Amino acid sequence: MPVKGFKFSAVEAAVKKPGRLDLGLIFSEVPAVAAGVFTTNKVKAAPVVLGIERIKDGLCQAIVVNSGNANACTGIRGMDDARETSRLVAEGLGIADEVVQVASTGVIGQVLPMERLRAAVPKLVEGLESGSLDGVSRAIMTTDTFAKMEIRQCEAAGVPYTIAGIAKGAGMIMPNMATMLAFIVTDAAVEQSWLKKVFSESNDASFNIISVDGDTSTNDTSLILANGMAGNPTIREGTGDAETFRSQLQAVLLALAQQIVRDGEGATKFVEISIKGAQSVADAKKAAMAVANSSLVKTAFFGQDANWGRILAAVGYSGAEVDADRIELFFDDVQMVRNGVFTGGNAEEKGSEVLKRKEFAVTVDLKLGQGEATVYTSDLSYEYVKINADYRT
Structure with a gap:
């Protein structure tokens, strides 16, 4: 065209x-x-x-x-x-x-x-x-x-x-x-x-x-x-x-x-991070970027490990207003956290199955307001380290 x-x-x-x-x-x-x-x-x-x-x-x-x-x-x-x-x-x-x-x-x-x-x-x-x-x-x-x-x-x-x-x-x-x-x-x-x-x-x-x-x-x-x-x-x-x-x-x-x-260096996953229910759009973006940038979260994505605790920790240090007793967290449509606590049952197994997909969404609802934000990230793999260790040679 x-x-x-x-x-x-x-x-x-x-x-x-x-x-x-x-x-x-x-x-x-x-x-x-x-x-x-x-x-x-x-x-x-x-x-x-x-x-x-x-x-x-x-x-x-x-x-x-x-x-x-x-x-x-x-x-x-x-x-x-x-x-x-x-x-x-x-x-x-x-x-x-x-x-x-x-x-x-x-x-x-x-x-x-x-x-x-x-x-x-x-x-x-x-x-x-x-x-x-x-x-x-x-x-x-x-x-x-x-x-x-x-x-x-x-x-x-x-x-x-x-x-x-x-x-x-x-x-x-x-x-x-x-x-x-x-x-x-x-x-x-x-x-x-x-x-x-x-x-x-x-x-x-x-x-x-x-x-x-x-x-x-x-x-x-x-x-x-x-x-x-x-x-x-x-x-x-x-x-x-x-x-x-x-x-x-x-x-x-x-x-x-x-x-x-x-096309992220060494990436095997494409992940949509969505924050809902924040006190403001600015808070939602802070929380979303904290999750997207966390090396611990990204390596868990690579390992296909439904380690929701790392995500809540990133939200908690993001600078956004958070009430830990209200948070809900989903991997695609699988609810992992309700009122700040693991939902139990077979959620771990179902969540791990979601993380095996090449593309999936992580949604966190802070239950504090109307602020929303979505960012996109990838996982962090062995190949990323290899590419950047050898970049100049």
């Missing part, structure tokens, strides 16, 4: 090692209104520093991204390399340097092999005539085991438009945001200030409700470009078309976020 006015390219630059696509380019034929969300880590990679500055203008025409090297903790040299990469792409495309966004992912602390990037950029630009968004999605993978892409087709005032997104991420996944990159393109015409608002909200409702291992990266970048080439009347806040755009954008981002969790 094409996105009007956008072209894509991916090539091998041997950034870390040869034998795979590792340099991608997204190009809009016209300058697009743009918005971005970046890592909250105080140690920010050079491309993130550059991107935060450039996104202030609300315009972007190209995104160039490499995998295999994060260009993080590389000092002045790293900033120079990020700027040179941008300049090389801008010159190749014949556009202003300031409308190029640069992104990187991979090993921290190593300088980019600029001689390889310089050699690869002409091929990258040339490849726009035959490349695909899928190619870029594969070029940004690191420990990912599959490429992540999602597409929706919508209408505004009867005019069809498309929202398409790609993402990468499998480890160092936790708000805010995750060790991830996400690039969303749409040919819809969207008012820039509202796009910035709705994109931030959509990130909160997707990439900020997932966790694989509780780590936050130096390179997290989520960008959206809207070039208006579908020809629809500009979508503005407060209209029916705006609500359609919001819901479809959130659907794309949430689907990508869930793909990241399913």
Whole structure:
């Protein structure tokens, strides 16, 4: 499903090692209104520093991204390399340097092999005539085991438009945001200030409700470009078309976020954690994230051990208001806890059967109010340790 006015390219630059696509380019034929969300880590990679500055203008025409090297903790040299990469792409495309966004992912602390990037950029630009968004999605993978892409087709005032997104991420996944990159393109015409608002909200409702291992990266970048080439009347806040755009954008981002969790490093389980009955939404999210990030809970999921006590302990230290004598807990539809006490009988056996599934839900009802929150997480396996012990070799 094409996105009007956008072209894509991916090539091998041997950034870390040869034998795979590792340099991608997204190009809009016209300058697009743009918005971005970046890592909250105080140690920010050079491309993130550059991107935060450039996104202030609300315009972007190209995104160039490499995998295999994060260009993080590389000092002045790293900033120079990020700027040179941008300049090389801008010159190749014949556009202003300031409308190029640069992104990187991979090993921290190593300088980019600029001689390889310089050699690869002409091929990258040339490849726009035959490349695909899928190619870029594969070029940004690191420990990912599959490429992540999602597409929706919508209408505004009867005019069809498309929202398409790609993402990468499998480890160092936790708000805010995750060790991830996400690039969303749409040919819809969207008012820039509202796009910035709705994109931030959509990130909160997707990439900020997932966790694989509780780590936050130096390179997290989520960008959206809207070039208006579908020809629809500009979508503005407060209209029916705006609500359609919001819901479809959130659907794309949430689907990508869930793909990241399913591809968690070494993960064998996809788990939905839902907190109900909290005193507030903030309390519900605190409790949900505490459960999702608990290593003890996640290893119990991997071991298929219905250890509900670990879940209650995480809820208890989360900072949410809790009355231990009211809590109810379910694995899917199997009630494990009622009024803070194990339900007994064959609940242990039934609960363990639920945990043998590849996907299941954990629901905790605090019985204190109307606050609710849902987050998504994975288990923590032997393979996770192996992957990260060998990551740089």
